[in-house]
Amino acid sequence: MPQSPSLAASAPPPLFRLFVGRSEFALLVALLVIIAFFSLASGTFLTVRNMTNVLGQASLAMTAGIGVAIVFISGEVDVSVGSLVAAVAIPLVTIMNMTESLALGVAGALALGLVVGAVNGYLAAYAGINSLIVTLGTLFILRGGVYLYTGQTAIPDDAMLESFFQIGNGRILDVLPIPAAIAFVLLLVFAYVLRHRPFGRQVYAVGGSPEVARLAGYDVRRIKFTCFIISALLATVAGILLASRLGSAVHVAGLGFEFQVVAAVVLGGVSLSGGVGSLFGMALGVLILSFLSNGLGMLDLATEWQLVITGFIIIAAVGFDEVKRQRR
Amino acid sequence: MTSETLPARRPGLLVGALADKSQVVLIGLLVILCVAISVAAPQFYSVDNTIAILRQCALVLIVAVGMTMLLIAGEVDLSVGASLAFTGCVAMDVTNRTHSVTLGALAALAFAAAVGLFNGLVVTRLRINSLIATIATMMILQGSVYLYTREAVQNKHQLDAFTAIGAGYVGPIPIPVILAAVIFVLGYVALRFTLFGRYLYAVGANQKAARLSGLRAERLKVIAFVITGLCVGVAGLVLCSLMNAGQPTAGRGFELTVIAAVILGGTSLAGGRGTLVGTLLGVLLLKVIDNGIIILRWNQDLQMVVPGIVIVLATWLDIIRRKADAR
Numbered sequence: 328m329p330q331s332p333s334l335a336a337s338a339p340p341p342l343f344r345l346f347v348g349r350s351e352f353a354l355l356v357a358l359l360v361i362i363a364f365f366s367l368a369s370g371t372f373l374t375v376r377n378m379t380n381v382l383g384q385a386s387l388a389m390t391a392g393i394g395v396a397i398v399f400i401s402g403e404v405d406v407s408v409g410s411l412v413a414a415v416a417i418p419l420v421t422i423m424n425m426t427e428s429l430a431l432g433v434a435g436a437l438a439l440g441l442v443v444g445a446v447n448g449y450l451a452a453y454a455g456i457n458s459l460i461v462t463l464g465t466l467f468i469l470r471g472g473v474y475l476y477t478g479q480t481a482i483p484d485d486a487m488l489e490s491f492f493q494i495g496n497g498r499i500l501d502v503l504p505i506p507a508a509i510a511f512v513l514l515l516v517f518a519y520v521l522r523h524r525p526f527g528r529q530v531y532a533v534g535g536s537p538e539v540a541r542l543a544g545y546d547v548r549r550i551k552f553t554c555f556i557i558s559a560l561l562a563t564v565a566g567i568l569l570a571s572r573l574g575s576a577v578h579v580a581g582l583g584f585e586f587q588v589v590a591a592v593v594l595g596g597v598s599l600s601g602g603v604g605s606l607f608g609m610a611l612g613v614l615i616l617s618f619l620s621n622g623l624g625m626l627d628l629a630t631e632w633q634l635v636i637t638g639f640i641i642i643a644a645v646g647f648d649e650v651k652r653q654r655r
Numbered sequence: 656m657t658s659e660t661l662p663a664r665r666p667g668l669l670v671g672a673l674a675d676k677s678q679v680v681l682i683g684l685l686v687i688l689c690v691a692i693s694v695a696a697p698q699f700y701s702v703d704n705t706i707a708i709l710r711q712c713a714l715v716l717i718v719a720v721g722m723t724m725l726l727i728a729g730e731v732d733l734s735v736g737a738s739l740a741f742t743g744c745v746a747m748d749v750t751n752r753t754h755s756v757t758l759g760a761l762a763a764l765a766f767a768a769a770v771g772l773f774n775g776l777v778v779t780r781l782r783i784n785s786l787i788a789t790i791a792t793m794m795i796l797q798g799s800v801y802l803y804t805r806e807a808v809q810n811k812h813q814l815d816a817f818t819a820i821g822a823g824y825v826g827p828i829p830i831p832v833i834l835a836a837v838i839f840v841l842g843y844v845a846l847r848f849t850l851f852g853r854y855l856y857a858v859g860a861n862q863k864a865a866r867l868s869g870l871r872a873e874r875l876k877v878i879a880f881v882i883t884g885l886c887v888g889v890a891g892l893v894l895c896s897l898m899n900a901g902q903p904t905a906g907r908g909f910e911l912t913v914i915a916a917v918i919l920g921g922t923s924l925a926g927g928r929g930t931l932v933g934t935l936l937g938v939l940l941l942k943v944i945d946n947g948i949i950i951l952r953w954n955q956d957l958q959m960v961v962p963g964i965v966i967v968l969a970t971w972l973d974i975i976r977r978k979a980d981a982r
Contacts, residue, residue, distance in 0.1 A: 456971055456974060457918070464967035471956050475954055475956040586793070589787070589790065593784065599787075629801070630798075631798040635798035635802070638795035645784070645787055
């Protein structure tokens with residue numbers, strides 16, 4: 328990795344943890360163990376069909392997780408994604424029903440996402456309000472707004488566009504789900520930006536130590552603002568994929584999604600205190616939780632057991648990582 | 656960056672002067688709201704409605720007292736909603752089996768305290784960030800409550816004493832309000848006048864410094880988690896008694912309401928800062944809004960939108976006020 332020395336040299340202390348080393352390695356091992364275990368336990372787990380299904384299911388949390396991880400790395404929090412995925416489906420489906428155009432619908436959804444991201448970013452970065460409060464506020468406001476607008480029912484997709492159906496349910500070469508491909512491309516793009524572009528370094532610097540970053544001449548507020556916009560736009564993409572899978576704008580879509588994403592992001596080694604973590608760690612966190620839930624489902628365990636076991640595994644995984652870090 | 660330098664500049668006055676000022680905004684908002692709603696709907700300003708508001712406040716306030724302590728110590732508990740539902744089921748089930756309200760109540764308290772202890776140990780021993788640890792506990796509790804009971808546990812013997820906890824009155828005052836008041840006063844005294852309270856502020860403000868000066872930071876945090884658990888136990892009992900059944904689905908989103916109220920009251924998420932008086936105002940504000948929406952016959956879905964706006968607005972106003980103060 329030729330780029331790591333220059334990175335470490337130009338950045339504040341927390342950056343040296345960035346290397347794709349120990350933390351991500353442990354996650355990878357955990358993921359492989361989970362896959363191996365369920366392959367032995369269930370005959371239908373290790374099939375191409377099931378594996379690609381899991382990737383398709385994971386793609387929503389993965390897409391939104393990229394944005395949430397970036398916000399976390401910049402030292403802020405974004406929990407509004409759970410409501411945003413439901414909210415963006417409304418302009419999407421409404422506009423598609425009116426115009427029969429997927430592009431216009433997507434543009435409408437992205438516009439709403441942009442507004443929400445700008446509001447979150449302005450209040451958190453420029454007005455200086457704690458970002459958990461801000462995004463908790465938008466979480467409530469958006470969900471309430473969705474209920475108000477829809478009257479607590481789903482808005483059906485009357486346009487029935489094939490292209491809209493495909494983005495959530497289609498498969499490339501009949502194998503790889505399109506949402507998974509979208510999530511993977513976005514992951515690569517943003518991982519590249521975070522590790523190799525100036526903006527990425529600035530995000531780590533701002534999250535690691537805002538004071539140092541400010542003294543180094545970075546516009547801390549603008550960088551944090553941009554992170555919130557990115558997060559909202561990526562949650563919008565996740566919302567579009569979800570709407571396509573559900574085939575309508577569902578008012579209760581994404582309830583608790585924010586917990587799922589935050590759990591995966593933190594499990595992936597992204598620190599809540601900022602400046603630490605990588606998108607690959609986040610991706611592994613998402614995959615671990617997705618394969619776990621899929622595998623437990625295959626064992627004919629009640630969904631309740633899935634929740635219980637997932638909870639314990641999060642504690643075990645994060646706890647193991649922390650204990651190991653202290654020993655070093 | 657006034658907000659960052661403030662707590663460091665006068666750590667000794669945390670409990671006193673600083674807190675009183677930050678509550679000006681809340682009191683102002685509360686007064687404006689009450690006047691506005693009273694003008695629009697005179698029945699708001701009646702004894703019956705006041706008692707109704709207080710009763711609705713009680714449940715949130717009971718848990719918010721523990722949550723305030725926990726946030727002051729620098730930790731957070733997102734599992735309170737799930738724990739609330741589970742506690743209610745345990746209380747009802749044990750009461751049904753033993754025919755004794757006392758045993759049911761004790762079981763509820765013991766269960767909720769055990770959840771708090773578990774959270775505390777996971778956070779302090781395994782050193783997991785409490786946000787993620789208690790999300791995990793939330794999942795575990797939400798799953799296991801269904802393994803415990805698929806449907807609501809009904810009050811089989813129809814014990815009057817059990818119903819009284821949530822629905823009873825002493826004179827004109829509902830019992831939950833009295834419970835909340837007692838817990839609030841206990842918490843207030845503990846935070847303000849005892850060493851334990853001071854230590855909590857110290858640990859939350861700077862754990863390393865607190866430990867170096869000989870405080871057992873971990874133990875204090877575990878105690879704060881257990882106290883939160885006990886508060887959840889009381890609240891679970893009240894809720895279960897109000898519904899006359901243990902509902903496994905109760906308490907969804909309750910954790911967010913509690914945390915919103917506490918933060919609205921000026922308690923810092925970073926630890927070391929906050930007061931119970933602020934929390935009380937936060938709870939009152941949220942519940943007056945809820946009540947106003949019902950009384951004015953507005954769409955109930957606004958009960959999510961308006962508090963969201965108020966939380967952000969109140970915090971913003973507080974920041975503006977603090978900046979003006981610093982100048």
